[in-house]
Amino acid sequence: MTETQQKAKCITLKGSAELVKQYLLYGINSILYQRGIYPPETFEPAEHFGLFFLMSTDDKIKSFLATVLGQVEEWLVQKKVYKLTLVITNVNTKEVLEKWDFKVDYEAPVSNTVTIMAGGDSPLPEVGTKDVKTIQKEIREVIRQITGTVSFLPLLDCLCSFDILTYTVPDCGIPKEWDETQPVFIANSQEVQLRSFSTSIHKMDTIVSYKNN
Amino acid sequence: MSHLKYMKELNSLTRMDDAIKGPAPRWQKKHLEASNSSINLSLNASRKVISGSFVNTSNGKTPTKRSDIRTKRTPSKANKKSPMAEMLNLLLVTGRASTTPAKTPSGGDRFIPSRATTNFELGHYKLQHHADQDGDKGDNISPSKREMQRLIGENFHGGDINNMRVLSYQNKAPAPPEGYQNPLRVVYSQTKTPASVKASTRYIPQAPDRILDAPEIIDDYYLNLVDWSTNNILAVALGANVYLWNAATGTIEQLLELEGSDYVCSVAWIQEGPYLAVGSTLGNTELWDCSQMKRVRVMNGHSARVGSLAWNSHILTSGCRSGQIAHHDVRQREHLVSSINAHAQEICGLKWSPDGKYLASGGNDNMLQIWSSTAGQSSQTQPIYSLNQHQAAVKALAWCPWQNNILASGGGTADRTIRFWNCNTGACINTIDTKSQVCSLLWSTTYKEIVSGHGYAQNQLTIWKYPAMTKVAELTGHSSRVLHLAMSPDGTTILSAGADETLRLWKCFQPDPHKKKEPSDMKSVASRLKQSIR
Numbered sequence: 001m002t003e004t005q006q007k008a009k010c011i012t013l014k015g016s017a018e019l020v021k022q023y024l025l026y027g028i029n030s031i032l033y034q035r036g037i038y039p040p041e042t043f044e045p046a047e048h049f050g051l052f053f054l055m056s057t058d059d060k061i062k063s064f065l066a067t068v069l070g071q072v073e074e075w076l077v078q079k080k081v082y083k084l085t086l087v088i089t090n091v092n093t094k095e096v097l098e099k100w101d102f103k104v105d106y107e108a109p110v111s112n113t114v115t116i117m118a119g120g121d122s123p124l125p126e127v128g129t130k131d132v133k134t135i136q137k138e139i140r141e142v143i144r145q146i147t148g149t150v151s152f153l154p155l156l157d158c159l160c161s162f163d164i165l166t167y168t169v170p171d172c173g174i175p176k177e178w179d180e181t182q183p184v185f186i187a188n189s190q191e192v193q194l195r196s197f198s199t200s201i202h203k204m205d206t207i208v209s210y211k212n213n
Numbered sequence: 214m215s216h217l218k219y220m221k222e223l224n225s226l227t228r229m230d231d232a233i234k235g236p237a238p239r240w241q242k243k244h245l246e247a248s249n250s251s252i253n254l255s256l257n258a259s260r261k262v263i264s265g266s267f268v269n270t271s272n273g274k275t276p277t278k279r280s281d282i283r284t285k286r287t288p289s290k291a292n293k294k295s296p297m298a299e300m301l302n303l304l305l306v307t308g309r310a311s312t313t314p315a316k317t318p319s320g321g322d323r324f325i326p327s328r329a330t331t332n333f334e335l336g337h338y339k340l341q342h343h344a345d346q347d348g349d350k351g352d353n354i355s356p357s358k359r360e361m362q363r364l365i366g367e368n369f370h371g372g373d374i375n376n377m378r379v380l381s382y383q384n385k386a387p388a389p390p391e392g393y394q395n396p397l398r399v400v401y402s403q404t405k406t407p408a409s410v411k412a413s414t415r416y417i418p419q420a421p422d423r424i425l426d427a428p429e430i431i432d433d434y435y436l437n438l439v440d441w442s443t444n445n446i447l448a449v450a451l452g453a454n455v456y457l458w459n460a461a462t463g464t465i466e467q468l469l470e471l472e473g474s475d476y477v478c479s480v481a482w483i484q485e486g487p488y489l490a491v492g493s494t495l496g497n498t499e500l501w502d503c504s505q506m507k508r509v510r511v512m513n514g515h516s517a518r519v520g521s522l523a524w525n526s527h528i529l530t531s532g533c534r535s536g537q538i539a540h541h542d543v544r545q546r547e548h549l550v551s552s553i554n555a556h557a558q559e560i561c562g563l564k565w566s567p568d569g570k571y572l573a574s575g576g577n578d579n580m581l582q583i584w585s586s587t588a589g590q591s592s593q594t595q596p597i598y599s600l601n602q603h604q605a606a607v608k609a610l611a612w613c614p615w616q617n618n619i620l621a622s623g624g625g626t627a628d629r630t631i632r633f634w635n636c637n638t639g640a641c642i643n644t645i646d647t648k649s650q651v652c653s654l655l656w657s658t659t660y661k662e663i664v665s666g667h668g669y670a671q672n673q674l675t676i677w678k679y680p681a682m683t684k685v686a687e688l689t690g691h692s693s694r695v696l697h698l699a700m701s702p703d704g705t706t707i708l709s710a711g712a713d714e715t716l717r718l719w720k721c722f723q724p725d726p727h728k729k730k731e732p733s734d735m736k737s738v739a740s741r742l743k744q745s746i747r
Contacts, residue, residue, distance in 0.1 A: 037390045061386050095272065152335050155395065161387075165380070165381050166380045168379075168380055171376065177384060178381065179381065179383050181379050
């Protein structure tokens, strides 16, 4: 079964979740670098999807992203997450200056999910129809757009930190060291919708909201 | 008798201020024994009727014998007649209110609240409190409003928030290091340069006023090959030759030509007069009288080439490739006053302050030294300040003409900064990154501005506003680095010598025409006044 999938260059639910996770990882790192939230010395270039990304070398940021996105990947497989929000706040005033929404839509029918969650050995694992190459091309285009946003986003002229909020289904269990929080808003914000990409299982919309002065 | 009794009772009734006399009437006693609600019913009913019959009286006064009788009778009567009709009837017949309380049937069909037993404050509080709680739950809002809220929420969250859970990992990512500044600030603030250019109202021609050829000018950062005298004569060293260009007439004369493979390394005019000092590769410093085109004397004292020269009245200071500084008294036969090992490597910048108190020397060892000249002896063997902040050779040196203790210095390719020093304290006042090698610096005498000559990438001259250090103008045109700068004696024109073998004259410090007119206007006014007085 897997061999035929390989030949047909199809994508499984797990593979799709992994791709989405990678997109989130590179996208968030790009945002952290491009928006100048952390010193540029703490980033180093790495090539993925045929594109050079600047990835943070800070151990704390790396482990934070690894934990959060690892958990999100799990939820993506279980189709429990609706949205991820990268919130950029002023360290001193705690004011939300910018937020990046990554909305997830599940395109394939949800019927198989339970079986996959149960064993993973189900006879009919979910399979997307899209070629990985095309998906990666779409992801590249979104990341390029993220890089391009620097031209219109306002300067973050203060010490800023970031946080990631995960919007999940209500019956989602809360893992250890996670907690429920409040959603964030930016009053009088300007929103820009970037390109979206789809793995034919997960569809990803990226929206940036920033303070409109 | 009954009539008299009646009159007496009526009298006591109308006297409202009278105290209640005697024991409580029987009807009252009877009703007290009955249930609470029945008292209320009857009392209230009586009050209503009383107000209807215009007899303002308290409840306690109403009873009479007749009412007692009536009370006894009421139940039977009430069955036959409607209570209202009876009441009306009574009022018509007797004209008395006191009879009414008994009229009301005890099991009346109206609810009359008991105000005495009602705890209004508590009730009010409870009602309010309850309403508040409802408001919190959103239970008491209209369906349309609820729908509106739901839609707003969906717009905000991209879905019904009540069906979502917002989770976040509790071990937050670290904040950036304290004092860190967003490097993007440069990108955003870079656009300010043209704004500051606009802000200055003065017109600065972007093209050079004249271009002169300077064939074979040596492209060497460590030499000083151009100087402009107070007599408006420009001395330029081209290879082994020194040429004099009279800026007023435009005539060119050759002053000297060295023999063999020697070349001229530096030229410097004395502050006043026709004397020009010329440093050569042999280590000699020659003194020329340019009015007669004659060599006056040759002063030795160095073992290597003399790349920099500076005058302080009769003292000529020379800097050598070996790092030595020599002071020559040009009037004396024994010209060498002192010789100091100032730098570890070649000296490329040497300037006396305008008041002659300090000497600044910059070397290829990235050091900037400041020496003081105390009266009597022209120098000391130790510098008063030894400044190592520059990351490359320090060639560009310029003393501020209006603040004697301010020195500007520029670093080479690896440094690219202009630094300002207070030579009284040795403190670095300001530093600015020019993004390009600083080959030369000159202060304007007309404006509070400083001009710098740069190398790669633009080979431009930059005019800076001091002390704000905002760019006033950038003069581009040289196709290779700007090696030397010189200023005309009137302070209006800057000459730049480029490694592209051209000398360009920039009229960038033209005095403001409006400012010049003012004094003349004042004069004319004064003279007119004089005339009128006469």
